[in-house]
Amino acid sequence: YQLLNIPARRVAIFGGTHGNEMSGITLVNLWIKNGKEIQRKGVETKPFITNPRAVEKCTRYVDTDLNRAFTTENLSAPSGDDLPYEVKRAQQINEIFGPKGSPDAYDVIFDLHNTTSNMGCTLILESSKDHFNLQMICPVLLTEHPLLKYSTSRSVAKHPIEVGPQPQGVLRSNIFESMRVCPLTIDGLCCVGLEFPPCSVDVFRVWDKMDYPRDTNGNIIAMVHPNLQDCDWEPLNPGDPMFQMFDGTTVRYEGVGTVYPTFINEAAYYEKQQAFVTTRRETLVAGAIKKA
Ligand SMILES: CC(=O)N[C@@H](CC(=O)O)C(=O)O
Ligand SMILES: [Zn+2]
Numbered sequence: 001y002q003l004l005n006i007p008a009r010r011v012a013i014f015g016g017t018h019g020n021e022m023s024g025i026t027l028v029n030l031w032i033k034n035g036k037e038i039q040r041k042g043v044e045t046k047p048f049i050t051n052p053r054a055v056e057k058c059t060r061y062v063d064t065d066l067n068r069a070f071t072t073e074n075l076s077a078p079s080g081d082d083l084p085y086e087v088k089r090a091q092q093i094n095e096i097f098g099p100k101g102s103p104d105a106y107d108v109i110f111d112l113h114n115t116t117s118n119m120g121c122t123l124i125l126e127s128s129k130d131h132f133n134l135q136m137i138c139p140v141l142l143t144e145h146p147l148l149k150y151s152t153s154r155s156v157a158k159h160p161i162e163v164g165p166q167p168q169g170v171l172r173s174n175i176f177e178s179m180r181v182c183p184l185t186i187d188g189l190c191c192v193g194l195e196f197p198p199c200s201v202d203v204f205r206v207w208d209k210m211d212y213p214r215d216t217n218g219n220i221i222a223m224v225h226p227n228l229q230d231c232d233w234e235p236l237n238p239g240d241p242m243f244q245m246f247d248g249t250t251v252r253y254e255g256v257g258t259v260y261p262t263f264i265n266e267a268a269y270y271e272k273q274q275a276f277v278t279t280r281r282e283t284l285v286a287g288a289i290k291k292a
Helices: 022-033 052-057 085-097 173-180 184-190 267-272
Strands: 010-015 044-049 108-112 123-125 140-142 159-163 199-210 222-224 241-245 250-252 276-286 288-290
Touching: 010 022, 022 044, 022 108, 022 173, 044 085, 140 276
Parallel strands: 010 044, 010 108, 108 159, 123 140, 140 199
Antiparallel strands: 123 159, 199 276, 222 241, 241 250
16 A cells, blocks of 8 residues: 655644634634644644634624635735735735645645534545545545635645634634644644554545525525534435425425535525535545654
């Protein structure tokens, strides 16, 4: 089998990519004050607030979604005062932690997010080719998709990663604590002498996004069906209820075969015309990892 060396020398932990997702913001601010919990021998770990103006206002973003702003177009735009705040910020972040796609980029970025959906603690990966050892006790969402790709903050790193979930502007102790274990995974990435055998990992690969039913003016005319609400990661089969129209009728899922919905009724996705994401289950084989 393939032996991979991943010399994770520089790891960044981002909070506040969305300024109303409180767990990551709180943790990163704690770690900026006192970094003991995240320091590891031979590794530079940098806690960083990515969107301070949105954090100050406790809003997702000020001008545009920072977690969609890391496009080549934005990153190469001539800098100027007329650029949206988050585009300027993306350029600065790319300078510090990138440049994206270059050998100088940080090895890993943990970008800490919250979701209003009932997803539990979730690791979101962008590539099935990142042979990290994924023997995690949480669901893995794989966003690798030819059309539904978006340009995230974490994509600046060579091996991007992220964690989740809770309501906007709220700090809940259970969610805070479940996110606090995130730096433990640094041990798996960085510590000299650690080895991982090859293993197989079940992931949920993004399949499609589903919008709410709308009238001709674009207004939402249904809610997520009670049978689907909070059922993230559970199977949705053809014929299963999906939406409850305001007139009381039920809209059923009509796709082909079983999907596993997630980000169900995520507050931040109303503006993105997205009621939930469907995924398909898939098994990935992760190569062995041997530390340099
Ligand atoms: C609720 C939320 O912000 N979720 C993240 C997911 C991700 O980072 O892939 C986002 O849409 O940017
Ligand atoms: Zn977020």
